[in-house]
Amino acid sequence: MLSRYFPILEWGCSYNGQTLSSDLMAAIIVTIMLIPQSLAYALLAGLPPVVGLYASILPLVAYAIFGTSRTLAVGPVAVVSLMTASAVGAVAPQGTAEYLEAAITLAALSGVMLFVLGVLRMGFLSNLLSHPVISGFITASGILIATSQLRHVLGVSAGGDTWPKMLGSLFAALPQVNPWTLAVGVPSVIFLFWVRKGLKPLLVKFGMSGKAADIAAKVGPVVAVALSIVAVMAFDLAGRGVNITGEIPQGLPPFAMPSTDLSLIRQLFVPALLISIIGFVESVSVAQTLAAKRRQRIAPDQELIGLGASNIASAFSGGYPVTGGFARSVVNFDAGAQTPAAGAFTAVGIAMASLFLTPLLFSLPIAVLAATIIVAVLALVDLKTPRQLWNYSKADFAAHVATIAITLLAGVEMGVIAGVSVGLLLYLWRASRPHAAIVGRVPETEHFRNVERHKVFTADHVLSIRIDEALTFLNARWLEEYVLEQVADRPKIRHVILMASAVNEIDASGLESLEAINHRLADADIRLHLSEVKGPVMDRLQRTHFIEELSGQVFLSQARAFAEALRDDGNDVEQPDDIARGLI
Amino acid sequence: MLSRYFPILEWGCSYNGQTLSSDLMAAIIVTIMLIPQSLAYALLAGLPPVVGLYASILPLVAYAIFGTSRTLAVGPVAVVSLMTASAVGAVAPQGTAEYLEAAITLAALSGVMLFVLGVLRMGFLSNLLSHPVISGFITASGILIATSQLRHVLGVSAGGDTWPKMLGSLFAALPQVNPWTLAVGVPSVIFLFWVRKGLKPLLVKFGMSGKAADIAAKVGPVVAVALSIVAVMAFDLAGRGVNITGEIPQGLPPFAMPSTDLSLIRQLFVPALLISIIGFVESVSVAQTLAAKRRQRIAPDQELIGLGASNIASAFSGGYPVTGGFARSVVNFDAGAQTPAAGAFTAVGIAMASLFLTPLLFSLPIAVLAATIIVAVLALVDLKTPRQLWNYSKADFAAHVATIAITLLAGVEMGVIAGVSVGLLLYLWRASRPHAAIVGRVPETEHFRNVERHKVFTADHVLSIRIDEALTFLNARWLEEYVLEQVADRPKIRHVILMASAVNEIDASGLESLEAINHRLADADIRLHLSEVKGPVMDRLQRTHFIEELSGQVFLSQARAFAEALRDDGNDVEQPDDIARGLI
Structure with missing residues (x-):
């Protein structure tokens, strides 16, 4: 009974030396992959890079205690980071203390919502998001994210929370392109694309196993990060206008308090609900895919509790909304993680990094972080689905296209709401005309x-x-x-x-x-x-x-x-x- | 094809002397019944009584052209009048020109919505209202309406748009009760209850047929109206503080223009949508019941167009939102109406009344109108349904009780929205756990x-x-x-x-x-x-x-x-x- 709410009791009792060594190995690989990712997604959320590291420590420990998936890796992810930027950007200007406080409050709100939904066993609510709506939303988010990061690769300042505004602002800023930033950013994008597409076949050709080659390709961004830091220091690129990460405060996550300002909470309520649902749906589908491969089970209502605890942990340690990520969970799984302890070890790894590694990241160009985001999210853009849906079901096609169009034109929140509404209306229409x-x-x-x-x-x-x-x-x-x-x-x-x-x-x-x-x-x-x-x-x-x-x-x-x-x-x-x- | 959108072409072609005399007979009876009802429901909507007459002329003609039911009688109805009072009361103070303009705008908005939904064949949207939600809403509305009218019977001023507020305001005003108003109001309520319950058996005992006795009982309020006018004039009750209708402008409905103020339209948008849906659902179920008795058909999507045209006609002739009413449609049917021409003849009757009869209504006590409303709406309060639902389905019971509670405590709009939401959530919950x-x-x-x-x-x-x-x-x-x-x-x-x-x-x-x-x-x-x-x-x-x-x-x-x-x-x-x- 108790182990239903604390799954750690189940796997913890049979923990042994062999699972320990598997988990440790997986944790090291995931840590290496997670460091640049955490920094990059914090950047995408409009937050200081170190917040990404903070969001990758305690939340992993909380999930290890409450989560039911053995291999899910939680932390900052692209889509939720974009939604955070959109929600928090509406209540405070980026770069201010209020912005950070609102992000922390958003994590706390979303955590409490997930937790309450889990206790009430309301996981079924995520059913409101049909596959065509989710995939449309993720495609559109990928396009929005990639576009939003182009400014860092070009070295210009631009803004906008809808696609037309982003493009307009980007075009207007084109005359200000910084050639040195471009010289760092464009090769990074090309290199990372090649790592993603071309490296694995090469490694396999040189005799590496497919799985190992996959993992090697996933930690590729670390190489880009290291090379670019060397380049910045060698050629004094920072002096030539290339934006760098700058000083990252060294040390463990601080104790943070979410705001108790009711009007702020009211403003963040709907975004927090949407972030909770989108994050839950993404996370559960990753967890289910991985669990099925080893004939394990996950309990969706308990997953709500696990993700809720993670987000609450994130809020109180100065982080922002987190959820289970696809790429890192697959790496965790492939690297041999056996239990959620791998996540706890990863947390230790990231904590070490934020204690000792941050000075090395001083000269990391923002353009390289943006490049890792662009390459990661373009994989989310799925151009085959609309055609398949058109062939299979016109109603589903309509929901998919409406979600993409409204997300691009009116932003992420309206996109989710419109997608759910269109899907429900079409369903009710069909349900009202049974056979x-x-x-x-x-x-x-x-x-x-x-x-x-x-x-x-x-x-x-x-x-x-x-x-x-x-x-x-x-x-x-x-x-x-x-x-x-x-x-x-x-x-x-x-x-x-x-x-x-x-x-x-x-x-x-x-x-x-x-x-x-x-x-x-x-x-x-x-x-x-x-x-x-x-x-x-x-x-x-x-x-x-x-x-x-x-x-x-x-x-x-x-x-x-x-x-x-x-x-x-x-x-x-x-x-x-x-x-x-x-x-x- | 054309007759699909203009059902008048269908029945008009076979119109003959016999249908004419049946329709005329029905029209006379409905006119007599409709005059006090129109005045009373306008009062309930917080409008001058004459607006009720205006809403009972052109809308009937419009429905005769576009409606598919042969016997539905449209005009002001209790629930929609209450919803009008609630919606319009939120944007303008009662008794002002703005209040009337807002009511007219509400009718126009609702008419356009119904019309557009009909053209788009979206009648299925009314399925969102389950039977338990509708019956809960109508029960709660009946209680709200009866309570709101008590002040007229007591001769005090009181207000409030939720039940606790109404009761509180009523209790606070008790010391100001006017005994003369009470002396008119209470006997009227008792008399009208007796007409409804006791008159029919008596008439049947004296040899009248059941149907004729029914009709006689339905026109009973006219007797109360006539007697009370005589009493007011005989005892100078107006001078003793009994509120009377006062001067009603004589003449045909004026040409009116709905407001084009966008902020007003935005404020009235949701109430207009709710009024449209509630009105449509009520009207269609009455029309279907009557059509089935004669093996006729109605076309729900065309009904949307018919009701839309009626409301647009109401707006442009100084009226307020209308729909098909239950009691008057039954009287129309029982009195032998064969075609919607009966409705057009009723319109002529009401027009005659507003041309020639209004001076007679000068001394009509408001308390008697309130009494007709109270007696009519208490019939809507259904105390058996909760128990039946509890026995049959806990989910439906929950939706029913939630609708009643929220309508009483938070008003009619929140009540409908909450009822639909609870019903949908319960449905989705069940649908997400199929067998x-x-x-x-x-x-x-x-x-x-x-x-x-x-x-x-x-x-x-x-x-x-x-x-x-x-x-x-x-x-x-x-x-x-x-x-x-x-x-x-x-x-x-x-x-x-x-x-x-x-x-x-x-x-x-x-x-x-x-x-x-x-x-x-x-x-x-x-x-x-x-x-x-x-x-x-x-x-x-x-x-x-x-x-x-x-x-x-x-x-x-x-x-x-x-x-x-x-x-x-x-x-x-x-x-x-x-x-x-x-x-x-």
Whole structure:
């Protein structure tokens, strides 16, 4: 029971020397990869680079205690950093103490929300984000992020939180391009692209295993960082206008307090909720992918608690919103991490780095950090999906394209909100038009099939309708309209049989519609019958007056219902029992 | 084609002397009933009584042209009047020219919204309001309305737009009660209750037909109005502090212009949308009930256009938001109305009244109008529903009670919004946990049934899962979790068969989950198969790469899939063909 909320108790008890050495190995590799990433994503969030390091220490420890994935690596990630920049930029100017305080408050808010959602077991809320909406959002975010970082590669100042504004500001600043920055930035981008695409095949050719080559390619940015620091120092590039990181305060994360200013909290509420949901969805899908490979499990509601604890830890140690990252989790997994302890060891590694390594990063050019971001996020831009969606489902395509367009044109928050709204509206539209069919009996059997697709036996005074959906408020009105229209079209009808074999549920609205249909048909002197009602559905109906008030009967089988309705008419069929057995 | 948008063309062509006389008869009765109602509902909306008459002329003509119900009677109704008071009261003080202008603008806005929704065929949006939410909203509105009118019966001034505020203000004003007003108001309430409950049985006892007695009881308020006017004049009650209607401008509705002030329109936007949806839902359910009795049809999307035209007509003739009313439509129907021409004739009747009758209404006590409202709306308060819902469905009960509580405590707009939100959340929660079952083969048959309910044959290395729901984004994540958990629990599994006989749709998110499951199972060396995929679903899957990438096969029957999976293992069953035929 306790280990449900503290998964550390589960794996901690069987921890041994072998898992320790695997975890240590993975932690070293992830630490090396995470240092430039943390600095870069803090930059993307508009924060001092050291905040990226702070966000990569305690949150990892918190996740190791509360998280259920064995290999997920949490920390700053690109999309959440962009969302942070957008949310915090709306309440305070970048570079001020208020900006940093708002980022810390955002992490605390998001942490509390995730934690509360987890305790209330509300993980299902993330279902509101359909795959087309998420992938559209991530593609658009990738484009926004890459564009926002171009200014660092060009060495100009530009701004904007929507794509048109960013592009406009960038074009306006083109005359101010710093050639030295360009000379550092462009080769970095090219080098990092090559590391990503060309290095692995090369290493494999030289005999390295595929997995090792992958890991080597992932730590490539460290080489770029080291080379560029040497170049800055050798050629005094800082003196020639190349922006460098500058002094990074040495030491462990400070104790920080989120703001308790209610108006700030109110302003950050919606962004924090969106960051929580986007971060959760990203993180859970990474965690699930990795867990499945080793036939492990994750518990999504407990993941909410784990990510919540991480973000709260981040806030109180001067960090900003974090979540599980894809690239670093894959590296962690491939490097052999066995338990979340690998994350705790990574935290120790990053803490060491912020204690001892920061002076070395003084001369690191911002352009190189921007290059690592650009190369990382362009991998998120997915141009194949729109075409696939177009072929597969126009509704999903619409949600995807709307999300991309609105994210680019109106920013990340509106993009998520619009994507969810469009997706829900399309879903409700479809749910309000479920499938139903007029059925007739396949001759000489007891089977009933759609009259439009099969040659079946029907009668003028009996209408059999098969409903292929649960009856809920979303389609209750449709049901009334559908049944009454069918009856209005057929003046000879005296019996309507609703075949409910596929009706998994009838909610109160569905029940009320059935009652209305029953009364309205009775007014027109038509009896309503039900057939093949599922057990649990029937149990609930029997707790109401509906069955008593029903003008007709409830039959166990559609064949029986049809036969009885035929017989009632006193029509010219002579062997009612044969009808009942389905022989006509 | 044209008659789809102008239903008048349909019934107009077969209009004859007999329908004319039926329609005229109905129009006279509805006119008599509508005069006090229009005055009273305008009072409830905080508007001059004459505005109620204006809202009962042109809107009826517009509906006669565009509406599809033969017998629906549109005009001011209680709930929409309350919502109007709440929306307009938030932007202008009652009794001012701005208040009236805002009410007119609200009608125009609501009319345009209804019209646009109709042209876009978005009637399905009204499905967001489940029956428990609507009935909760109407019950709470009834309580709010009756409470708000008590002040007129007591002859005090009191206010408030939520229940606690209304009650508080009423109690505070108790010392100022005017005894003469009370002497008019209380007997009126009692008389009107008796007319509603006791008059009909009495009339039937004296030999009147049930239907005629019903109609007589519905026009009862006219008697109260007439008697009270006589009493006011006889005893000079106006001089003793009884509020009277006073001078009502004589003449036809003026030409009015809605405001084009954008900030006003922005403030009224959400209330107008809520009024439109509530009005539409009320109106359509009345229209459907009546249409079904005569086996007629209504077209909900065209109803949006009809109601939109009515509200636009109301705005331009100095009225306020209108919709189809229940009581008056029933009277119209029972009095024998055959076509919407009855509505047009009613409009002529009301126009006559506002031309010639208004001087007679000078001495009408406000307390009597309030009494007609109180008696009418208390019939809306439904105390049986909560109990029924509790028995039938806890989720629906929660939505109902939340709607009532929030409407009473936070007002009508928040009530509708909260009700819709709670209903949707509960729906999404259920939709994210669909039903699925592990199935096994019923011995000696080809049927597969739930292993938990039936004694069936299964194999350790084959897992058959039947999914009882369409795969959409709402349950895509659930599907991944469910399948991977089942597999994680059963280490011997080598084949997973998804039995898709009840899967009516797979959207892009569902497809992506299937792909993810396929890849994750492949990583764990498990093959994924599908069986009994429906035709249309398979057609779409074949437009993707999923079928090629599937580690297993797609089988037409579950029996075949199971048999093949068994055979593959090379286990000790000796006659694979017997297995395939389901004989083991």
